[in-house]
Amino acid sequence: MTGDLSERLHRTRRVPLPWRDDPARGIDGTTLGALLDHWANGYDWAVHERRIGELPWETVPAGDTRLRVLHRRAADPGAPVVVLLHGWPDSVLRFERVLPLLDDLNVVVPALPGFPFAPPLTDPGMSAERMAALVADALDALGHTRYTLSGGDVGGVVAELLAAAHPDRVAALHLTNVAPQHAFTADPAKLPPDAAAYLTRAAQWFRTDGGYIAEQSTRPNTLAVALGDSPAGLAAWLTEKLLSWSDEGAFTPDELLTWVTAYWVTGTIGTSFATYTEPAAVPSWIGTPTVLSVFAHDTKPEPRSYAEAFLNIVGYVEHPAGGHFAAWEQPEAYTRDLRTAIELGGRLSRPGTSPR
DSSP states (O other): OOOOHHHHHHTOOOOTTTTTTTTGGSSSSHHHHHHHHHHHHHOOHHHHHHHTTTTTTTEEEEEEEEEEEEOOOOOOSSSSSEEEEEOOOOOOOTTTTTGGTTTTSSEEEOOTTTTTTTTOOOOSOOOOOHHHHHHHHHHHHTTSSEEEEEEEEEHHHHHHHHHOTTTTTTEEEESSOOHHHHHHHHGGSSSSSHHHHHHHHHHHHHHHOOHHHHHHHHHHHHHHHHHHHOHHHHHHHHHHHHHHSSSSTTOHHHHHHHHHHHHHHHHHHOOOOOOOOOOOOOOOOOEEEEEEEEESSSSOOOOOHHHTTTEEEEEEEEEEEEEEEEHHHHHHHHHHHHHHHHHHHHHOOOOOOOOO
16 A cells, blocks of 8 residues: 555544434445445555556557556467456456456457546546547457447447447447437337336436436546545545445455555546546447347346337347446356357347438
């Protein structure tokens, strides 16, 4: 652990919480207090830093910048290529448990710009559309011209945009959620009843749980200072999401702290807000063959009828366990669905336009 971080943790001002143990009001005081104590007195970042450093990192040219990626080539150079795209508030570590299950495939896991382990982000205009273009450039540089994209959250938006921009390169999509931008443009009157009902449920979720989106999208500078200067603040902001969006028991204290410390040591909490601040226009229809994995404890699980309004759904799989970080929480189930997408993408014709 860095000396500065250790010093700050030992000087943490334990702020009184008016609703100390009410999870509906944010992080509960008991959980946060125990986590901060462990961070200060028991957690060893150096152990995890070594493990992360031993992953197959490469730095690749991409447009006018460079991307840092995990890149592992299969023994068979003709093996399918999969690109795993993480979201917020995580990093490439979302896929750490999936990597050993994909050793027969060519795997690329970009550290998306502005997130932990990526080169420092100096351009504030890093929208999901620009990320998609940079990922496409990096894959070209690595020699991968045809691939399956897999991911959720921000990574799912990047995947949809990349598939729309390069239908000749993307064989299939494997997603854990539909890009949330679709909900803002959908006409309930033109949707099946259960899809229209989903829009009502999603709107309720945004009202009760989406306050972080409003702050990150409208006042990112203010929030970056508050979280980037306070380990306790950063832990509260991130841990609340990691725990409330995942299934019970998804993270040990060390695992939570590794994901949080990754943001602290790289100084990326502020730059990770870029895709919330910079708008992205997701096409209303994407014809790429898509497998949607729906995990019961995710934030807004979509019914098939809703997903089919925007995506060429060729596989829809519901899972009783797992949440927003499904690749971490349920790596075997996630991998099975990903392999289904690879197989279907190889068999089906290349994606076209909407038949509607």
